[in-house]
Amino acid sequence: MTKVFIPGDAAALSMGADKVAAAIRSEADKRKLKIEIIRNGSRGLLYLEPLVEVETPKGRIAYGPVAAKDVASLFDADFLKGGKHRLGHGPTEEIDYLKKQERLTFARCGVIDPLSIEDYIAHGGYAGLKTALAKSGAEIVKDVTDSGLRGRGGAGFPTGIKWKTVLDARADQKYVCCNADEGDSGTFADRMLMEGDPLTLIEGMTIAGIATGATKGLIYIRSEYPHAIAKMKQAITKAVAARFLGDNIQGSGKNFSLVVRTGAGAYICGEETSMLESLEGKRGMVRPKPPIPALEGLFGKPTVINNVLSFAAVPDILAKGAEFYKNYGMGRSRGTLPFQLAGNIRQGGLVEKAFGITLRQLVEEFGGGTHSGRPARAIQVGGPLGSYVPVSQFDMPMDYETFAANGAMVGHGGIVVFDDTVDMARQARFAMEFCAIESCGKCTPCRIGAVRGVEVIDRIIAGIERDKNLIVLDDLCQTMVDGSLCAMGGLTPMPVQSAVKHFPEDFDRPPVARAAE
Amino acid sequence: MLTKPEASPDGERARDVCSRHGNRPDELIEILHEVQEQLGCVPEAVIPVIAKAINLSRAEVHGVVTFYHDFRSVPAGRHVVKICRAESCQSMQSEALCSHAKASLKLGFGETSADGQVTLEAVYCLGNCALSPAMMVDGELHGRVDASRFDEIMAETLSEATQ
Ligand SMILES: Cc1cc2nc3c(=O)[nH]c(=O)nc-3n(C[C@H](O)[C@H](O)[C@H](O)COP(=O)(O)O)c2cc1C
Ligand code: SF4
Ligand code: FES
Ligand code: FES
Numbered sequence: 023m024t025k026v027f028i029p030g031d032a033a034a035l036s037m038g039a040d041k042v043a044a045a046i047r048s049e050a051d052k053r054k055l056k057i058e059i060i061r062n063g064s065r066g067l068l069y070l071e072p073l074v075e076v077e078t079p080k081g082r083i084a085y086g087p088v089a090a091k092d093v094a095s096l097f098d099a100d101f102l103k104g105g106k107h108r109l110g111h112g113p114t115e116e117i118d119y120l121k122k123q124e125r126l127t128f129a130r131c132g133v134i135d136p137l138s139i140e141d142y143i144a145h146g147g148y149a150g151l152k153t154a155l156a157k158s159g160a161e162i163v164k165d166v167t168d169s170g171l172r173g174r175g176g177a178g179f180p181t182g183i184k185w186k187t188v189l190d191a192r193a194d195q196k197y198v199c200c201n202a203d204e205g206d207s208g209t210f211a212d213r214m215l216m217e218g219d220p221l222t223l224i225e226g227m228t229i230a231g232i233a234t235g236a237t238k239g240l241i242y243i244r245s246e247y248p249h250a251i252a253k254m255k256q257a258i259t260k261a262v263a264a265r266f267l268g269d270n271i272q273g274s275g276k277n278f279s280l281v282v283r284t285g286a287g288a289y290i291c292g293e294e295t296s297m298l299e300s301l302e303g304k305r306g307m308v309r310p311k312p313p314i315p316a317l318e319g320l321f322g323k324p325t326v327i328n329n330v331l332s333f334a335a336v337p338d339i340l341a342k343g344a345e346f347y348k349n350y351g352m353g354r355s356r357g358t359l360p361f362q363l364a365g366n367i368r369q370g371g372l373v374e375k376a377f378g379i380t381l382r383q384l385v386e387e388f389g390g391g392t393h394s395g396r397p398a399r400a401i402q403v404g405g406p407l408g409s410y411v412p413v414s415q416f417d418m419p420m421d422y423e424t425f426a427a428n429g430a431m432v433g434h435g436g437i438v439v440f441d442d443t444v445d446m447a448r449q450a451r452f453a454m455e456f457c458a459i460e461s462c463g464k465c466t467p468c469r470i471g472a473v474r475g476v477e478v479i480d481r482i483i484a485g486i487e488r489d490k491n492l493i494v495l496d497d498l499c500q501t502m503v504d505g506s507l508c509a510m511g512g513l514t515p516m517p518v519q520s521a522v523k524h525f526p527e528d529f530d531r532p533p534v535a536r537a538a539e
Numbered sequence: 540m541l542t543k544p545e546a547s548p549d550g551e552r553a554r555d556v557c558s559r560h561g562n563r564p565d566e567l568i569e570i571l572h573e574v575q576e577q578l579g580c581v582p583e584a585v586i587p588v589i590a591k592a593i594n595l596s597r598a599e600v601h602g603v604v605t606f607y608h609d610f611r612s613v614p615a616g617r618h619v620v621k622i623c624r625a626e627s628c629q630s631m632q633s634e635a636l637c638s639h640a641k642a643s644l645k646l647g648f649g650e651t652s653a654d655g656q657v658t659l660e661a662v663y664c665l666g667n668c669a670l671s672p673a674m675m676v677d678g679e680l681h682g683r684v685d686a687s688r689f690d691e692i693m694a695e696t697l698s699e700a701t702q
Contacts, residue, residue: 032667032680033666033667033669033682035679035680036667036673036680036681037682037683068669068670069670071670205663205664206664207626207627207663207664207668208626208627208664208668209668210666210667210669213666245572245609246662246665246666246675247666249680283568283569284568284569284572285568285609286568286571286572286607286609286610287607287609288606289663300568302564302565303563303564303565303566303567303568303603304567304599304603305602305603306606306607321565362668363669364627364668364669365626365627365630365631365668365671370668370669370670370671371669372669393631402626406626436627436668438626438627438630441630444630449626449629452626452629459663460663
C-alpha cells in the first residue's frame with residue numbers, strides 16, 4: 023500500500039488540501055489502486071501548498087501546489103511511483119528551501135502523522151522526556167540554562183532563569199502556561215507546530231512541569247486557530263492514553279496534566295499577565311509587574327509562562343544536550359529560530375535557521391524576492407510592534423542584540439515584506455490604529471495616545487502643518503514609550519517612528535497625489 | 540407576567556453550560572464561547588443567569604463579555620465572513636479585497652445583511668500570512684484571496700445555504 027501525505031495544516035487547507043485529498047481518494051478507488059492517505063502537518067514550504075508527497079523506495083517525492091483538477095494527470099504520470107509531472111519537485115528533502123534549513127524544533131513537522139505516538143517516538147520523540155525523568159529538577163533547569171535558549175515569544179528572556187525562579191519558589195501548587203496566542207501579523211510557526219507536531223509542545227511542557235514541580239499545565243490558544251485547538255486537544259487525549267500525561271507518567275511517579283483554553287479575539291491577551299487574567303476568566307487587563315508571574319502567576323501561584331516555540335525547543339535540548347543546541351547561533355542568540363516569511367513574498371513559508379542569517383538571505387535566497395516582482399522597500403520584523411526595516415539595513419544578521427542596536431526587534435521571527443508601492447505613512451497610521459483597537463485600556467498613554475496618534479498622522483497625511491505635527495507625533499511617541507505599563511503602548515512607537523525615520527518622503531507627499539492613487 | 544431569565548429556554552441552556560463547567564468562574568471564557576455557539580450570541584438576558592451560576596456579579600460578567608471581540612450581543616448572519624486586515628495581508632492588497640467585499644456584499648465591517656445571510660467582519664491575522672490575503676468563512680480558512688476568488692468562495696457559500 024502506497025503512503026500519500028496530504029497536509030491537514032490550516033494553510034494547506036486554505037489552498038484546497040481537503041478537495042485534493044478527496045480527489046486523490048476517489049481517483050485511486052476508480053483505478054483500483056491501494057493507497058493510505060496520511061494527513062501530515064506542513065513542511066513549511068507554504069508557497070507549494072497543497073504539497074502532496076508519495077512514499078517511494080527512493081524516499082518521499084513531492085508534488086505541488088496540487089489542485090483537485092491536477093489529480094487525474096498525476097495518476098496518469100504514475101506519481102504513486104514518483105513519476106515525472108510538471109508539478110513534481112523530486113525528493114522532498116532535496117528541495118533547496120528545505121535542504122538549506124537547520125530543522126531542530128521543526129524536525130518532525132510535516133514528516134510524521136501528528137497524532138501518532140508511535141510515529142512520534144520513531145522520529146526521536148519523547149527521548150527528551152526520558153532524559154528528564156532521570157534527572158533532578160535543578161539538573162533539567164541547568165540544561166535549559168546552559169543551552170542559551172531565550173524566550174521565543176518576543177522578549178527573548180532566558181528560559182532557564184525563569185524556570186529556576188519557579189523551581190525555587192515554595193508553593194502548594196505551581197503551573198505551566200503556554201502562550202499560544204500568536205497574534206502578531208506575519209507569524210504562524212506556533213500554529214504550524216501545534217497542527218503538525220503537537221506532541222513536541224506537550225513533551226516540552228511536561229519537561230517544564232517536571233523540572234519546576236508544576237503539576238498542571240494550560241495552553242492558551244487564540245480562537246482564530248480552530249484547527250490548532252482541535253489538534254492539540256486530540257494530541258492531549260492520545261498522550262493521556264499512552265500515559266505520557268496524567269498521573270504517574272511512564273511509571274515515574276511524576277504527575278502532569280494539560281488542558282487547552284481558547285482565547286476570545288483580544289491581541290493584548292498575548293501579553294503574559296493579560297493572558298493570566300484571561301485564563302482566570304477575567305477581562306484581559308494587564309497586571310503591573312512586580313510581582314512577576316514566576317512567583318505570583320496563575321491564581322497567584324508560581325507559574326512558568328513560555329511561548330510555544332520555547333517549550334518546543336526543550337525536548338531536543340534534553341535529548342541531545344545543551345552543547346548541541348548552543349552550538350547553533352551567534353553572540354547571545356543561541357540555537358535556531360523558525361523564521362516566518364510572509365507578506366509580499368514569492369516563496370512564503372517557515373525557515374528554521376540558526377541565528378546569524380541575514381534578513382536579505384532569508385528574503386532573497388529563501389523567499390525568492392517579492393511576490394509582485396517589484397523591488398522590496400520595507401520589511402516589518404517582529405510583528406505589529408516591530409520596526410519597519412529599510413533596504414539599507416537588509417544585511418543585518420538575525421540576532422537579538424544586533425536588531426536592538428539598530429532600533430529593531432527580532433520578536434517572534436515574523437518577516438513581512440512590502441514592495442515599493444507601500445505608503446509608509448499609511449503603515450504608521452495603521453500601527454496607531456491597531457494599538458487603539460487592541461489596547462486593554464488600563465493606562466492613558468496607550469489608550470488615549472494611540473487615538474491621538476491616528477489623528478496626528480491623519481493631519482500629516484492631509485498636509486496640515488506637517489512640521490509641527492511631526493513634532494507632536496514625536497512627543498506623543500515618547501509619552502507612550504515612557505508612560506505605558508506594557509509593551510503594547512510602549513512599543514507601538516517602534517513601527518511608527520521607524521517609518522518616519524527611514525521613509526520621511528512618505529510623510530511629505532502632496533495630499534492630492536495620495537488621494538488620487 | 541414576565542418570565543424570569545432563568546426560566547427562559549436561553550437561560551436554561553446557559554445554566555446547563557455553566558454547570559457542565561462546574562460553575563467555575565475561571566472557566567467563564569469557555570462558558571461564553573459555548574453559550575454563543577448554542578445561542579448564536581451572548582444575549583443580555585443570560586448575563587444575570589451566568590453571573591448567578593458562577594457566583595460573580597452581573598457587572599463582572601458583562602465586563603468580560605464586552606472586553607473580548609469574539610462575543611456578540613446579537614446573533615451573526617448565517618455565514619460569517621472574516622477578512623484579514625493586518626500588515627502581511629495589507630502588503631498583498633487586502634485593502635482592495637476589503638473594498639471589493641464591502642461593495643459586493645453591500646455591507647460595512649461589523650454589519651449583517653438585512654436577510655440575515657451574511658455578516659462581514661475585520662480580523663487581524665489568521666496565521667496564514669505566507670498566503671496573504673487571507674479570509675475565513677464559517678470557520679474555513681482561505682489563502683491568496685483576490686476579488687475573483689472572493690466571488691467564487693461567496694457563490695459557493697451562498698449556494699450551500701439554499702440547498
Ligand atoms: C502586546 C503583547 C502581545 C504579546 N503577544 C504574545 C504572543 O502572542 N505570544 C507569545 O508567546 N508572547 C507574546 N507576548 C510576550 C509575552 O508577554 C511573554 O513575554 C512571553 O509569552 C514569554 O514567553 P517566552 O519567554 O517563551 O517568550 C506579547 C507581549 C505583548 C506586550
Ligand atoms: S500599555 Fe496599553 S495594553 Fe499595555 S497595559 Fe497600558 S493600556 Fe493596557
Ligand atoms: S494621554 Fe495623550 S499623550 Fe499622554
Ligand atoms: S496578516 Fe493576514 S493572515 Fe496574518
